Amino acid sequence: MEQKIYLNQSDIPRQWYNLAADLPNPVPMPLGPDGKPVSPDALASVFPMNLIEQEMSTERWIDIPEGILDILYRWRPAPLRRAVNLEKHLETPAKIYYKDESVSPPGSHKPNTSVAQAWYNKQFGINKLTTETGAGQWGCALAFACKMLDMECKVYMVRISFDQKPFRKIMMKVWGADCFPSPSENTTVGKKLLEEQPDTPGSLGMAISEAIETAVGDKTGKTRYSLGSVLNHVMLHQTIIGLEAKKQLASVGIKKPDIVIGCAGGGSNFAGLAFPFMADIINGEQIEIYPTEPTACPTLTRGPYAYDFGDVAGTTPLLAMHTLGHAFVPPPIHAGGLRYHGMAPMVSQAIKDGLAKPKSLHQLECYRAALTWAQTEGFICAPETSHAIACAINEAKKAKEEGKEKVILFNYSGHGLMDLTGYDAYLSGKLTDYELPQEDLDKFTSVLNDLPKP
Numbered sequence: 001m002e003q004k005i006y007l008n009q010s011d012i013p014r015q016w017y018n019l020a021a022d023l024p025n026p027v028p029m030p031l032g033p034d035g036k037p038v039s040p041d042a043l044a045s046v047f048p049m050n051l052i053e054q055e056m057s058t059e060r061w062i063d064i065p066e067g068i069l070d071i072l073y074r075w076r077p078a079p080l081r082r083a084v085n086l087e088k089h090l091e092t093p094a095k096i097y098y099k100d101e102s103v104s105p106p107g108s109h110k111p112n113t114s115v116a117q118a119w120y121n122k123q124f125g126i127n128k129l130t131t132e133t134g135a136g137q138w139g140c141a142l143a144f145a146c147k148m149l150d151m152e153c154k155v156y157m158v159r160i161s162f163d164q165k166p167f168r169k170i171m172m173k174v175w176g177a178d179c180f181p182s183p184s185e186n187t188t189v190g191k192k193l194l195e196e197q198p199d200t201p202g203s204l205g206m207a208i209s210e211a212i213e214t215a216v217g218d219k220t221g222k223t224r225y226s227l228g229s230v231l232n233h234v235m236l237h238q239t240i241i242g243l244e245a246k247k248q249l250a251s252v253g254i255k256k257p258d259i260v261i262g263c264a265g266g267g268s269n270f271a272g273l274a275f276p277f278m279a280d281i282i283n284g285e286q287i288e289i290y291p292t293e294p295t296a297c298p299t300l301t302r303g304p305y306a307y308d309f310g311d312v313a314g315t316t317p318l319l320a321m322h323t324l325g326h327a328f329v330p331p332p333i334h335a336g337g338l339r340y341h342g343m344a345p346m347v348s349q350a351i352k353d354g355l356a357k358p359k360s361l362h363q364l365e366c367y368r369a370a371l372t373w374a375q376t377e378g379f380i381c382a383p384e385t386s387h388a389i390a391c392a393i394n395e396a397k398k399a400k401e402e403g404k405e406k407v408i409l410f411n412y413s414g415h416g417l418m419d420l421t422g423y424d425a426y427l428s429g430k431l432t433d434y435e436l437p438q439e440d441l442d443k444f445t446s447v448l449n450d451l452p453k454p
């Protein structure tokens, strides 16, 4: 029984797949401050024009430049693995496959887009990138990409993670980046937030505001901002995951999976695995696709579909998406990368179009699943990834009850070797389940009433 399915380097996908070409209904345009669709020029101080063009593209296939592949070859094609030991433990007839994105140098799927974004920025003459990071995965991914391309990198890290995850700060420094806790004293918006909420744990929305202010404020014009999720071009760059997985499944005689699962923070690792399979659904295949999120930050399962800002200060264009409201301050659950208030507009639209069904999971169930995983398969997963594993376990148990030999595929978005404080808290009984109270949801989403409706 083949447990590791590799592709040759020469079999790497040479084009990304753009779901925008095939979505039954188009994603509503982002809106500017005047309530009208934003023009590419309005985004030019934040992103380079080559990425803005990609953001707006509806071409089905987009070539991956050789310069990007040359860097991705360090770890791609990534292995597809079969979790035979977990299958045995669960006594399930299901076959559980997972795409191992933990093998990248920073340890997650994020470099698939950080490398591409840094490369396009460099082509455009930019020499410095700013960004935010939650758990630190994205900050590490961008720091790594900038170093590979000889660019500078400045990262605003959500304060609670900055304190909880000291090792990722060090990784960013090893790759030559500067990393600050957010909110910080570096920016006008950071100072204002600290004045109003001195003890705030921070949020991705706050850190995004700081990173954008820093990029736009560079008078030399050589700095741009980079986002690790949510945007169309990020989803696009991640589709290399699903495209590789399809080739790998085909190589062991599997025409299609029955179930595809990915955890969803801003939506990128989920989209990366799932979008190429959504194309098959659109073409008539039967595949169940599940994005999974924490009950503490239930963007897809409870957040309304609305126009909202991507950041707390309202600096970004309005995006049509599932959202908990841009001022949402998430509880400090350990899956830092799943605490964002919004969700990729393309993922939100795909859900509206019935191509995927979101599920929410409690923190303790996810850590239980992470421990089962570590004690059967051996690997220690990222807390974010545990939300995909918990769902895969539930589906494998269901397959057992139904006596069906289903093929389950999930995205192993990252390893958890830098996230051991979360495991420690779980093992010493300090973690509890948390479900966002309805009053809080109503309070945070009330800001949406004054915004245009998609």
Ligand SMILES: Cc1ncc(COP(=O)(O)O)c(C=O)c1O
Pocket (backbone or CB within 6 Å): 108, 109, 134, 135, 136, 137, 138, 228, 229, 230, 263, 264, 265, 266, 267, 268, 269, 270, 336, 337, 338, 382, 384, 385, 413, 414, 415
């Ligand atoms: C390992 C890992 N998985 C998942 C996520 C969630 O992000 P996204 O939904 O964009 O994949 C993150 C975010 O930091 C992450 O670090």
